[in-house]
Every structure is written in structure tokens, then in C-alpha cells.
Amino acid sequence: MSIKFKCIMTYIFMLIPITAIVGFFSMKTDSPARNFVIILSLVLVLERICLKMEKKFFSYYYRKYLSILNRELNPEKFLRLTDREYKSSKNKKYKNYMKINYVKGYMAQNKIDKAYKYLMLVDLSNKKEGLPEDMKPVYYYQFAYALYHSDKREEAIEIYEKNILPCKDSLLKGRKNKEMRKSIKFLETLLFNQEDEEKMIQGLTESLEGVKIRRNLIERKYFLATYKEKTGDHDYAEKLYKEVIKKGNKLYVKEYAEERLKSLIVNKMEEKEKFSETK
Numbered sequence: 001m002s003i004k005f006k007c008i009m010t011y012i013f014m015l016i017p018i019t020a021i022v023g024f025f026s027m028k029t030d031s032p033a034r035n036f037v038i039i040l041s042l043v044l045v046l047e048r049i050c051l052k053m054e055k056k057f058f059s060y061y062y063r064k065y066l067s068i069l070n071r072e073l074n075p076e077k078f079l080r081l082t083d084r085e086y087k088s089s090k091n092k093k094y095k096n097y098m099k100i101n102y103v104k105g106y107m108a109q110n111k112i113d114k115a116y117k118y119l120m121l122v123d124l125s126n127k128k129e130g131l132p133e134d135m136k137p138v139y140y141y142q143f144a145y146a147l148y149h150s151d152k153r154e155e156a157i158e159i160y161e162k163n164i165l166p167c168k169d170s171l172l173k174g175r176k177n178k179e180m181r182k183s184i185k186f187l188e189t190l191l192f193n194q195e196d197e198e199k200m201i202q203g204l205t206e207s208l209e210g211v212k213i214r215r216n217l218i219e220r221k222y223f224l225a226t227y228k229e230k231t232g233d234h235d236y237a238e239k240l241y242k243e244v245i246k247k248g249n250k251l252y253v254k255e256y257a258e259e260r261l262k263s264l265i266v267n268k269m270e271e272k273e274k275f276s277e278t279k
Helices: 003-026 032-051 053-070 075-088 092-108 112-121 133-149 153-171 175-192 197-208 214-230 234-247 252-278
Strands: none
Touching (some): 003 032, 003 075, 053 092, 092 133, 112 133, 153 175, 214 234, 214 252, 234 252
């Protein structure tokens, strides 16, 4: 059942009791049919102008759909629902949003080739059906991040400098851009601080502050754990790996964390054995 269909059905079920109540009170008047039509029309006009319940229902169901990736951390299920949304709609602008959601889902599985395929399909034109301007930073962030994962760091930097940096100042304003600002900080850290492990740790830590999207938290904690491990802070790295494994559900970083944790534990045991032999 698509989001749009859910909204329609919810809206209909909302109208049924309202219609029944209006009909009941209209029956007690001198002109029940006329009064029923007048009162119901006024109710519907008021709803369209002030309440706009259909839009609110859509917003509610759309947030629930996004939460499957962002909170449940289930990219497989999210991609199935995205596929259903994409096929159920003829609206080209909505399909553009779904293409970006395909990208997010495949990135969460580390299927970069598939994510890149949908990035190339997004309509970035200024046409009515093109991607809105306020969504373009999200698109270019995903694009640069996908290139980084494909070991195309220089190309990712080019995308960042050409398409993200010019709008960075505008993203510094407003509470609703907070998650995007932290995502840009995360991207900048990956692109520009790779040769400096301490700066990587600092940047990754800052990119975690105040973040509410669970998927972003878990993924960034995995990256932070790898750099904590590199700098010799094995206890903290182990703690982060365990958190990623416990909470990561079906994100690709959970599997990566399991492998890194096993390797870390083996190395710690070997170090203990060497230490005991020297005594």
C-alpha cells in the first residue's frame, strides 16, 4: 500500500464519522437535505483551508517510511518500500525524491554502484519536475559521499567545492539544517583530514554532536572507532564497535564492525601473551 493510498483511505475514514454527525443533526432541521449539503460543504472548505488533513497525513506516513532507514536501520525493507513508491506514482518530482531515497538505501548497504546509478537518473534541471533547490545540497552530499566510497576522493572534492561549498553559508542558518550541517562536517573530515588521524578524530566527533538521525550516528561511530583503533585507543574503539554491532541492525557498518572487533580482540590477546612471555 503506497503512502498516497494510505492517505486517501485515512482521509475517507476521517470523513465518515463527520458525515454521519452532520447528517444526524441535519435530520432534526426543517430542510435536512439542504442543510446537510451546506454544513458538510462548509466543513470540507474549512478543512481544505485551515486543517489540510490530507497533507498532514502524507507528512506523517512519509516520516514513518523514512524512519525505516533512519531509525529501524533496515535498508532492505526501505528499498522495497521505495520501489513501491516509485512505481505507484506518475509525478516526476516525487520520483526524483524516490531516486535519492534509492541512493540512501543502497549507500546504507554499501552497494555503491547501484547508488551511483540512481544518482545519475536524478533530474537536476530547473524544470517544474526537476529537483528543488533546497534538495540539491542533499543530492550533492550523497554524490560526493558515493565517490569517496569508490576511492574517487579527488572527484568527490570537486563536487564538494563546486556544489556544496557555495551554499554552505546558507545552510548554517536555521534549525532544520542542523543535520545537513553535521553531514557536511562529516564529509569535509573524510575528504580533507585523511592524512591527520587526530584531525579525523576531532572532525568525526564534532559531526556526531547533536545528531538525531540514528543511521548517521551509527555510521559515524564506526568511522570514529576505526581511527581510535589506529591511534592506539583500543578500549574506546572496542566500546564503539560493540555499540555499532548492538544497534546497527542491517547497516553494512555492523558487519564491518564485527570483523574489526574480532581482529582487535585477537590483537589484544596476542599483545597480552607477548607481555606475559617477557616477564
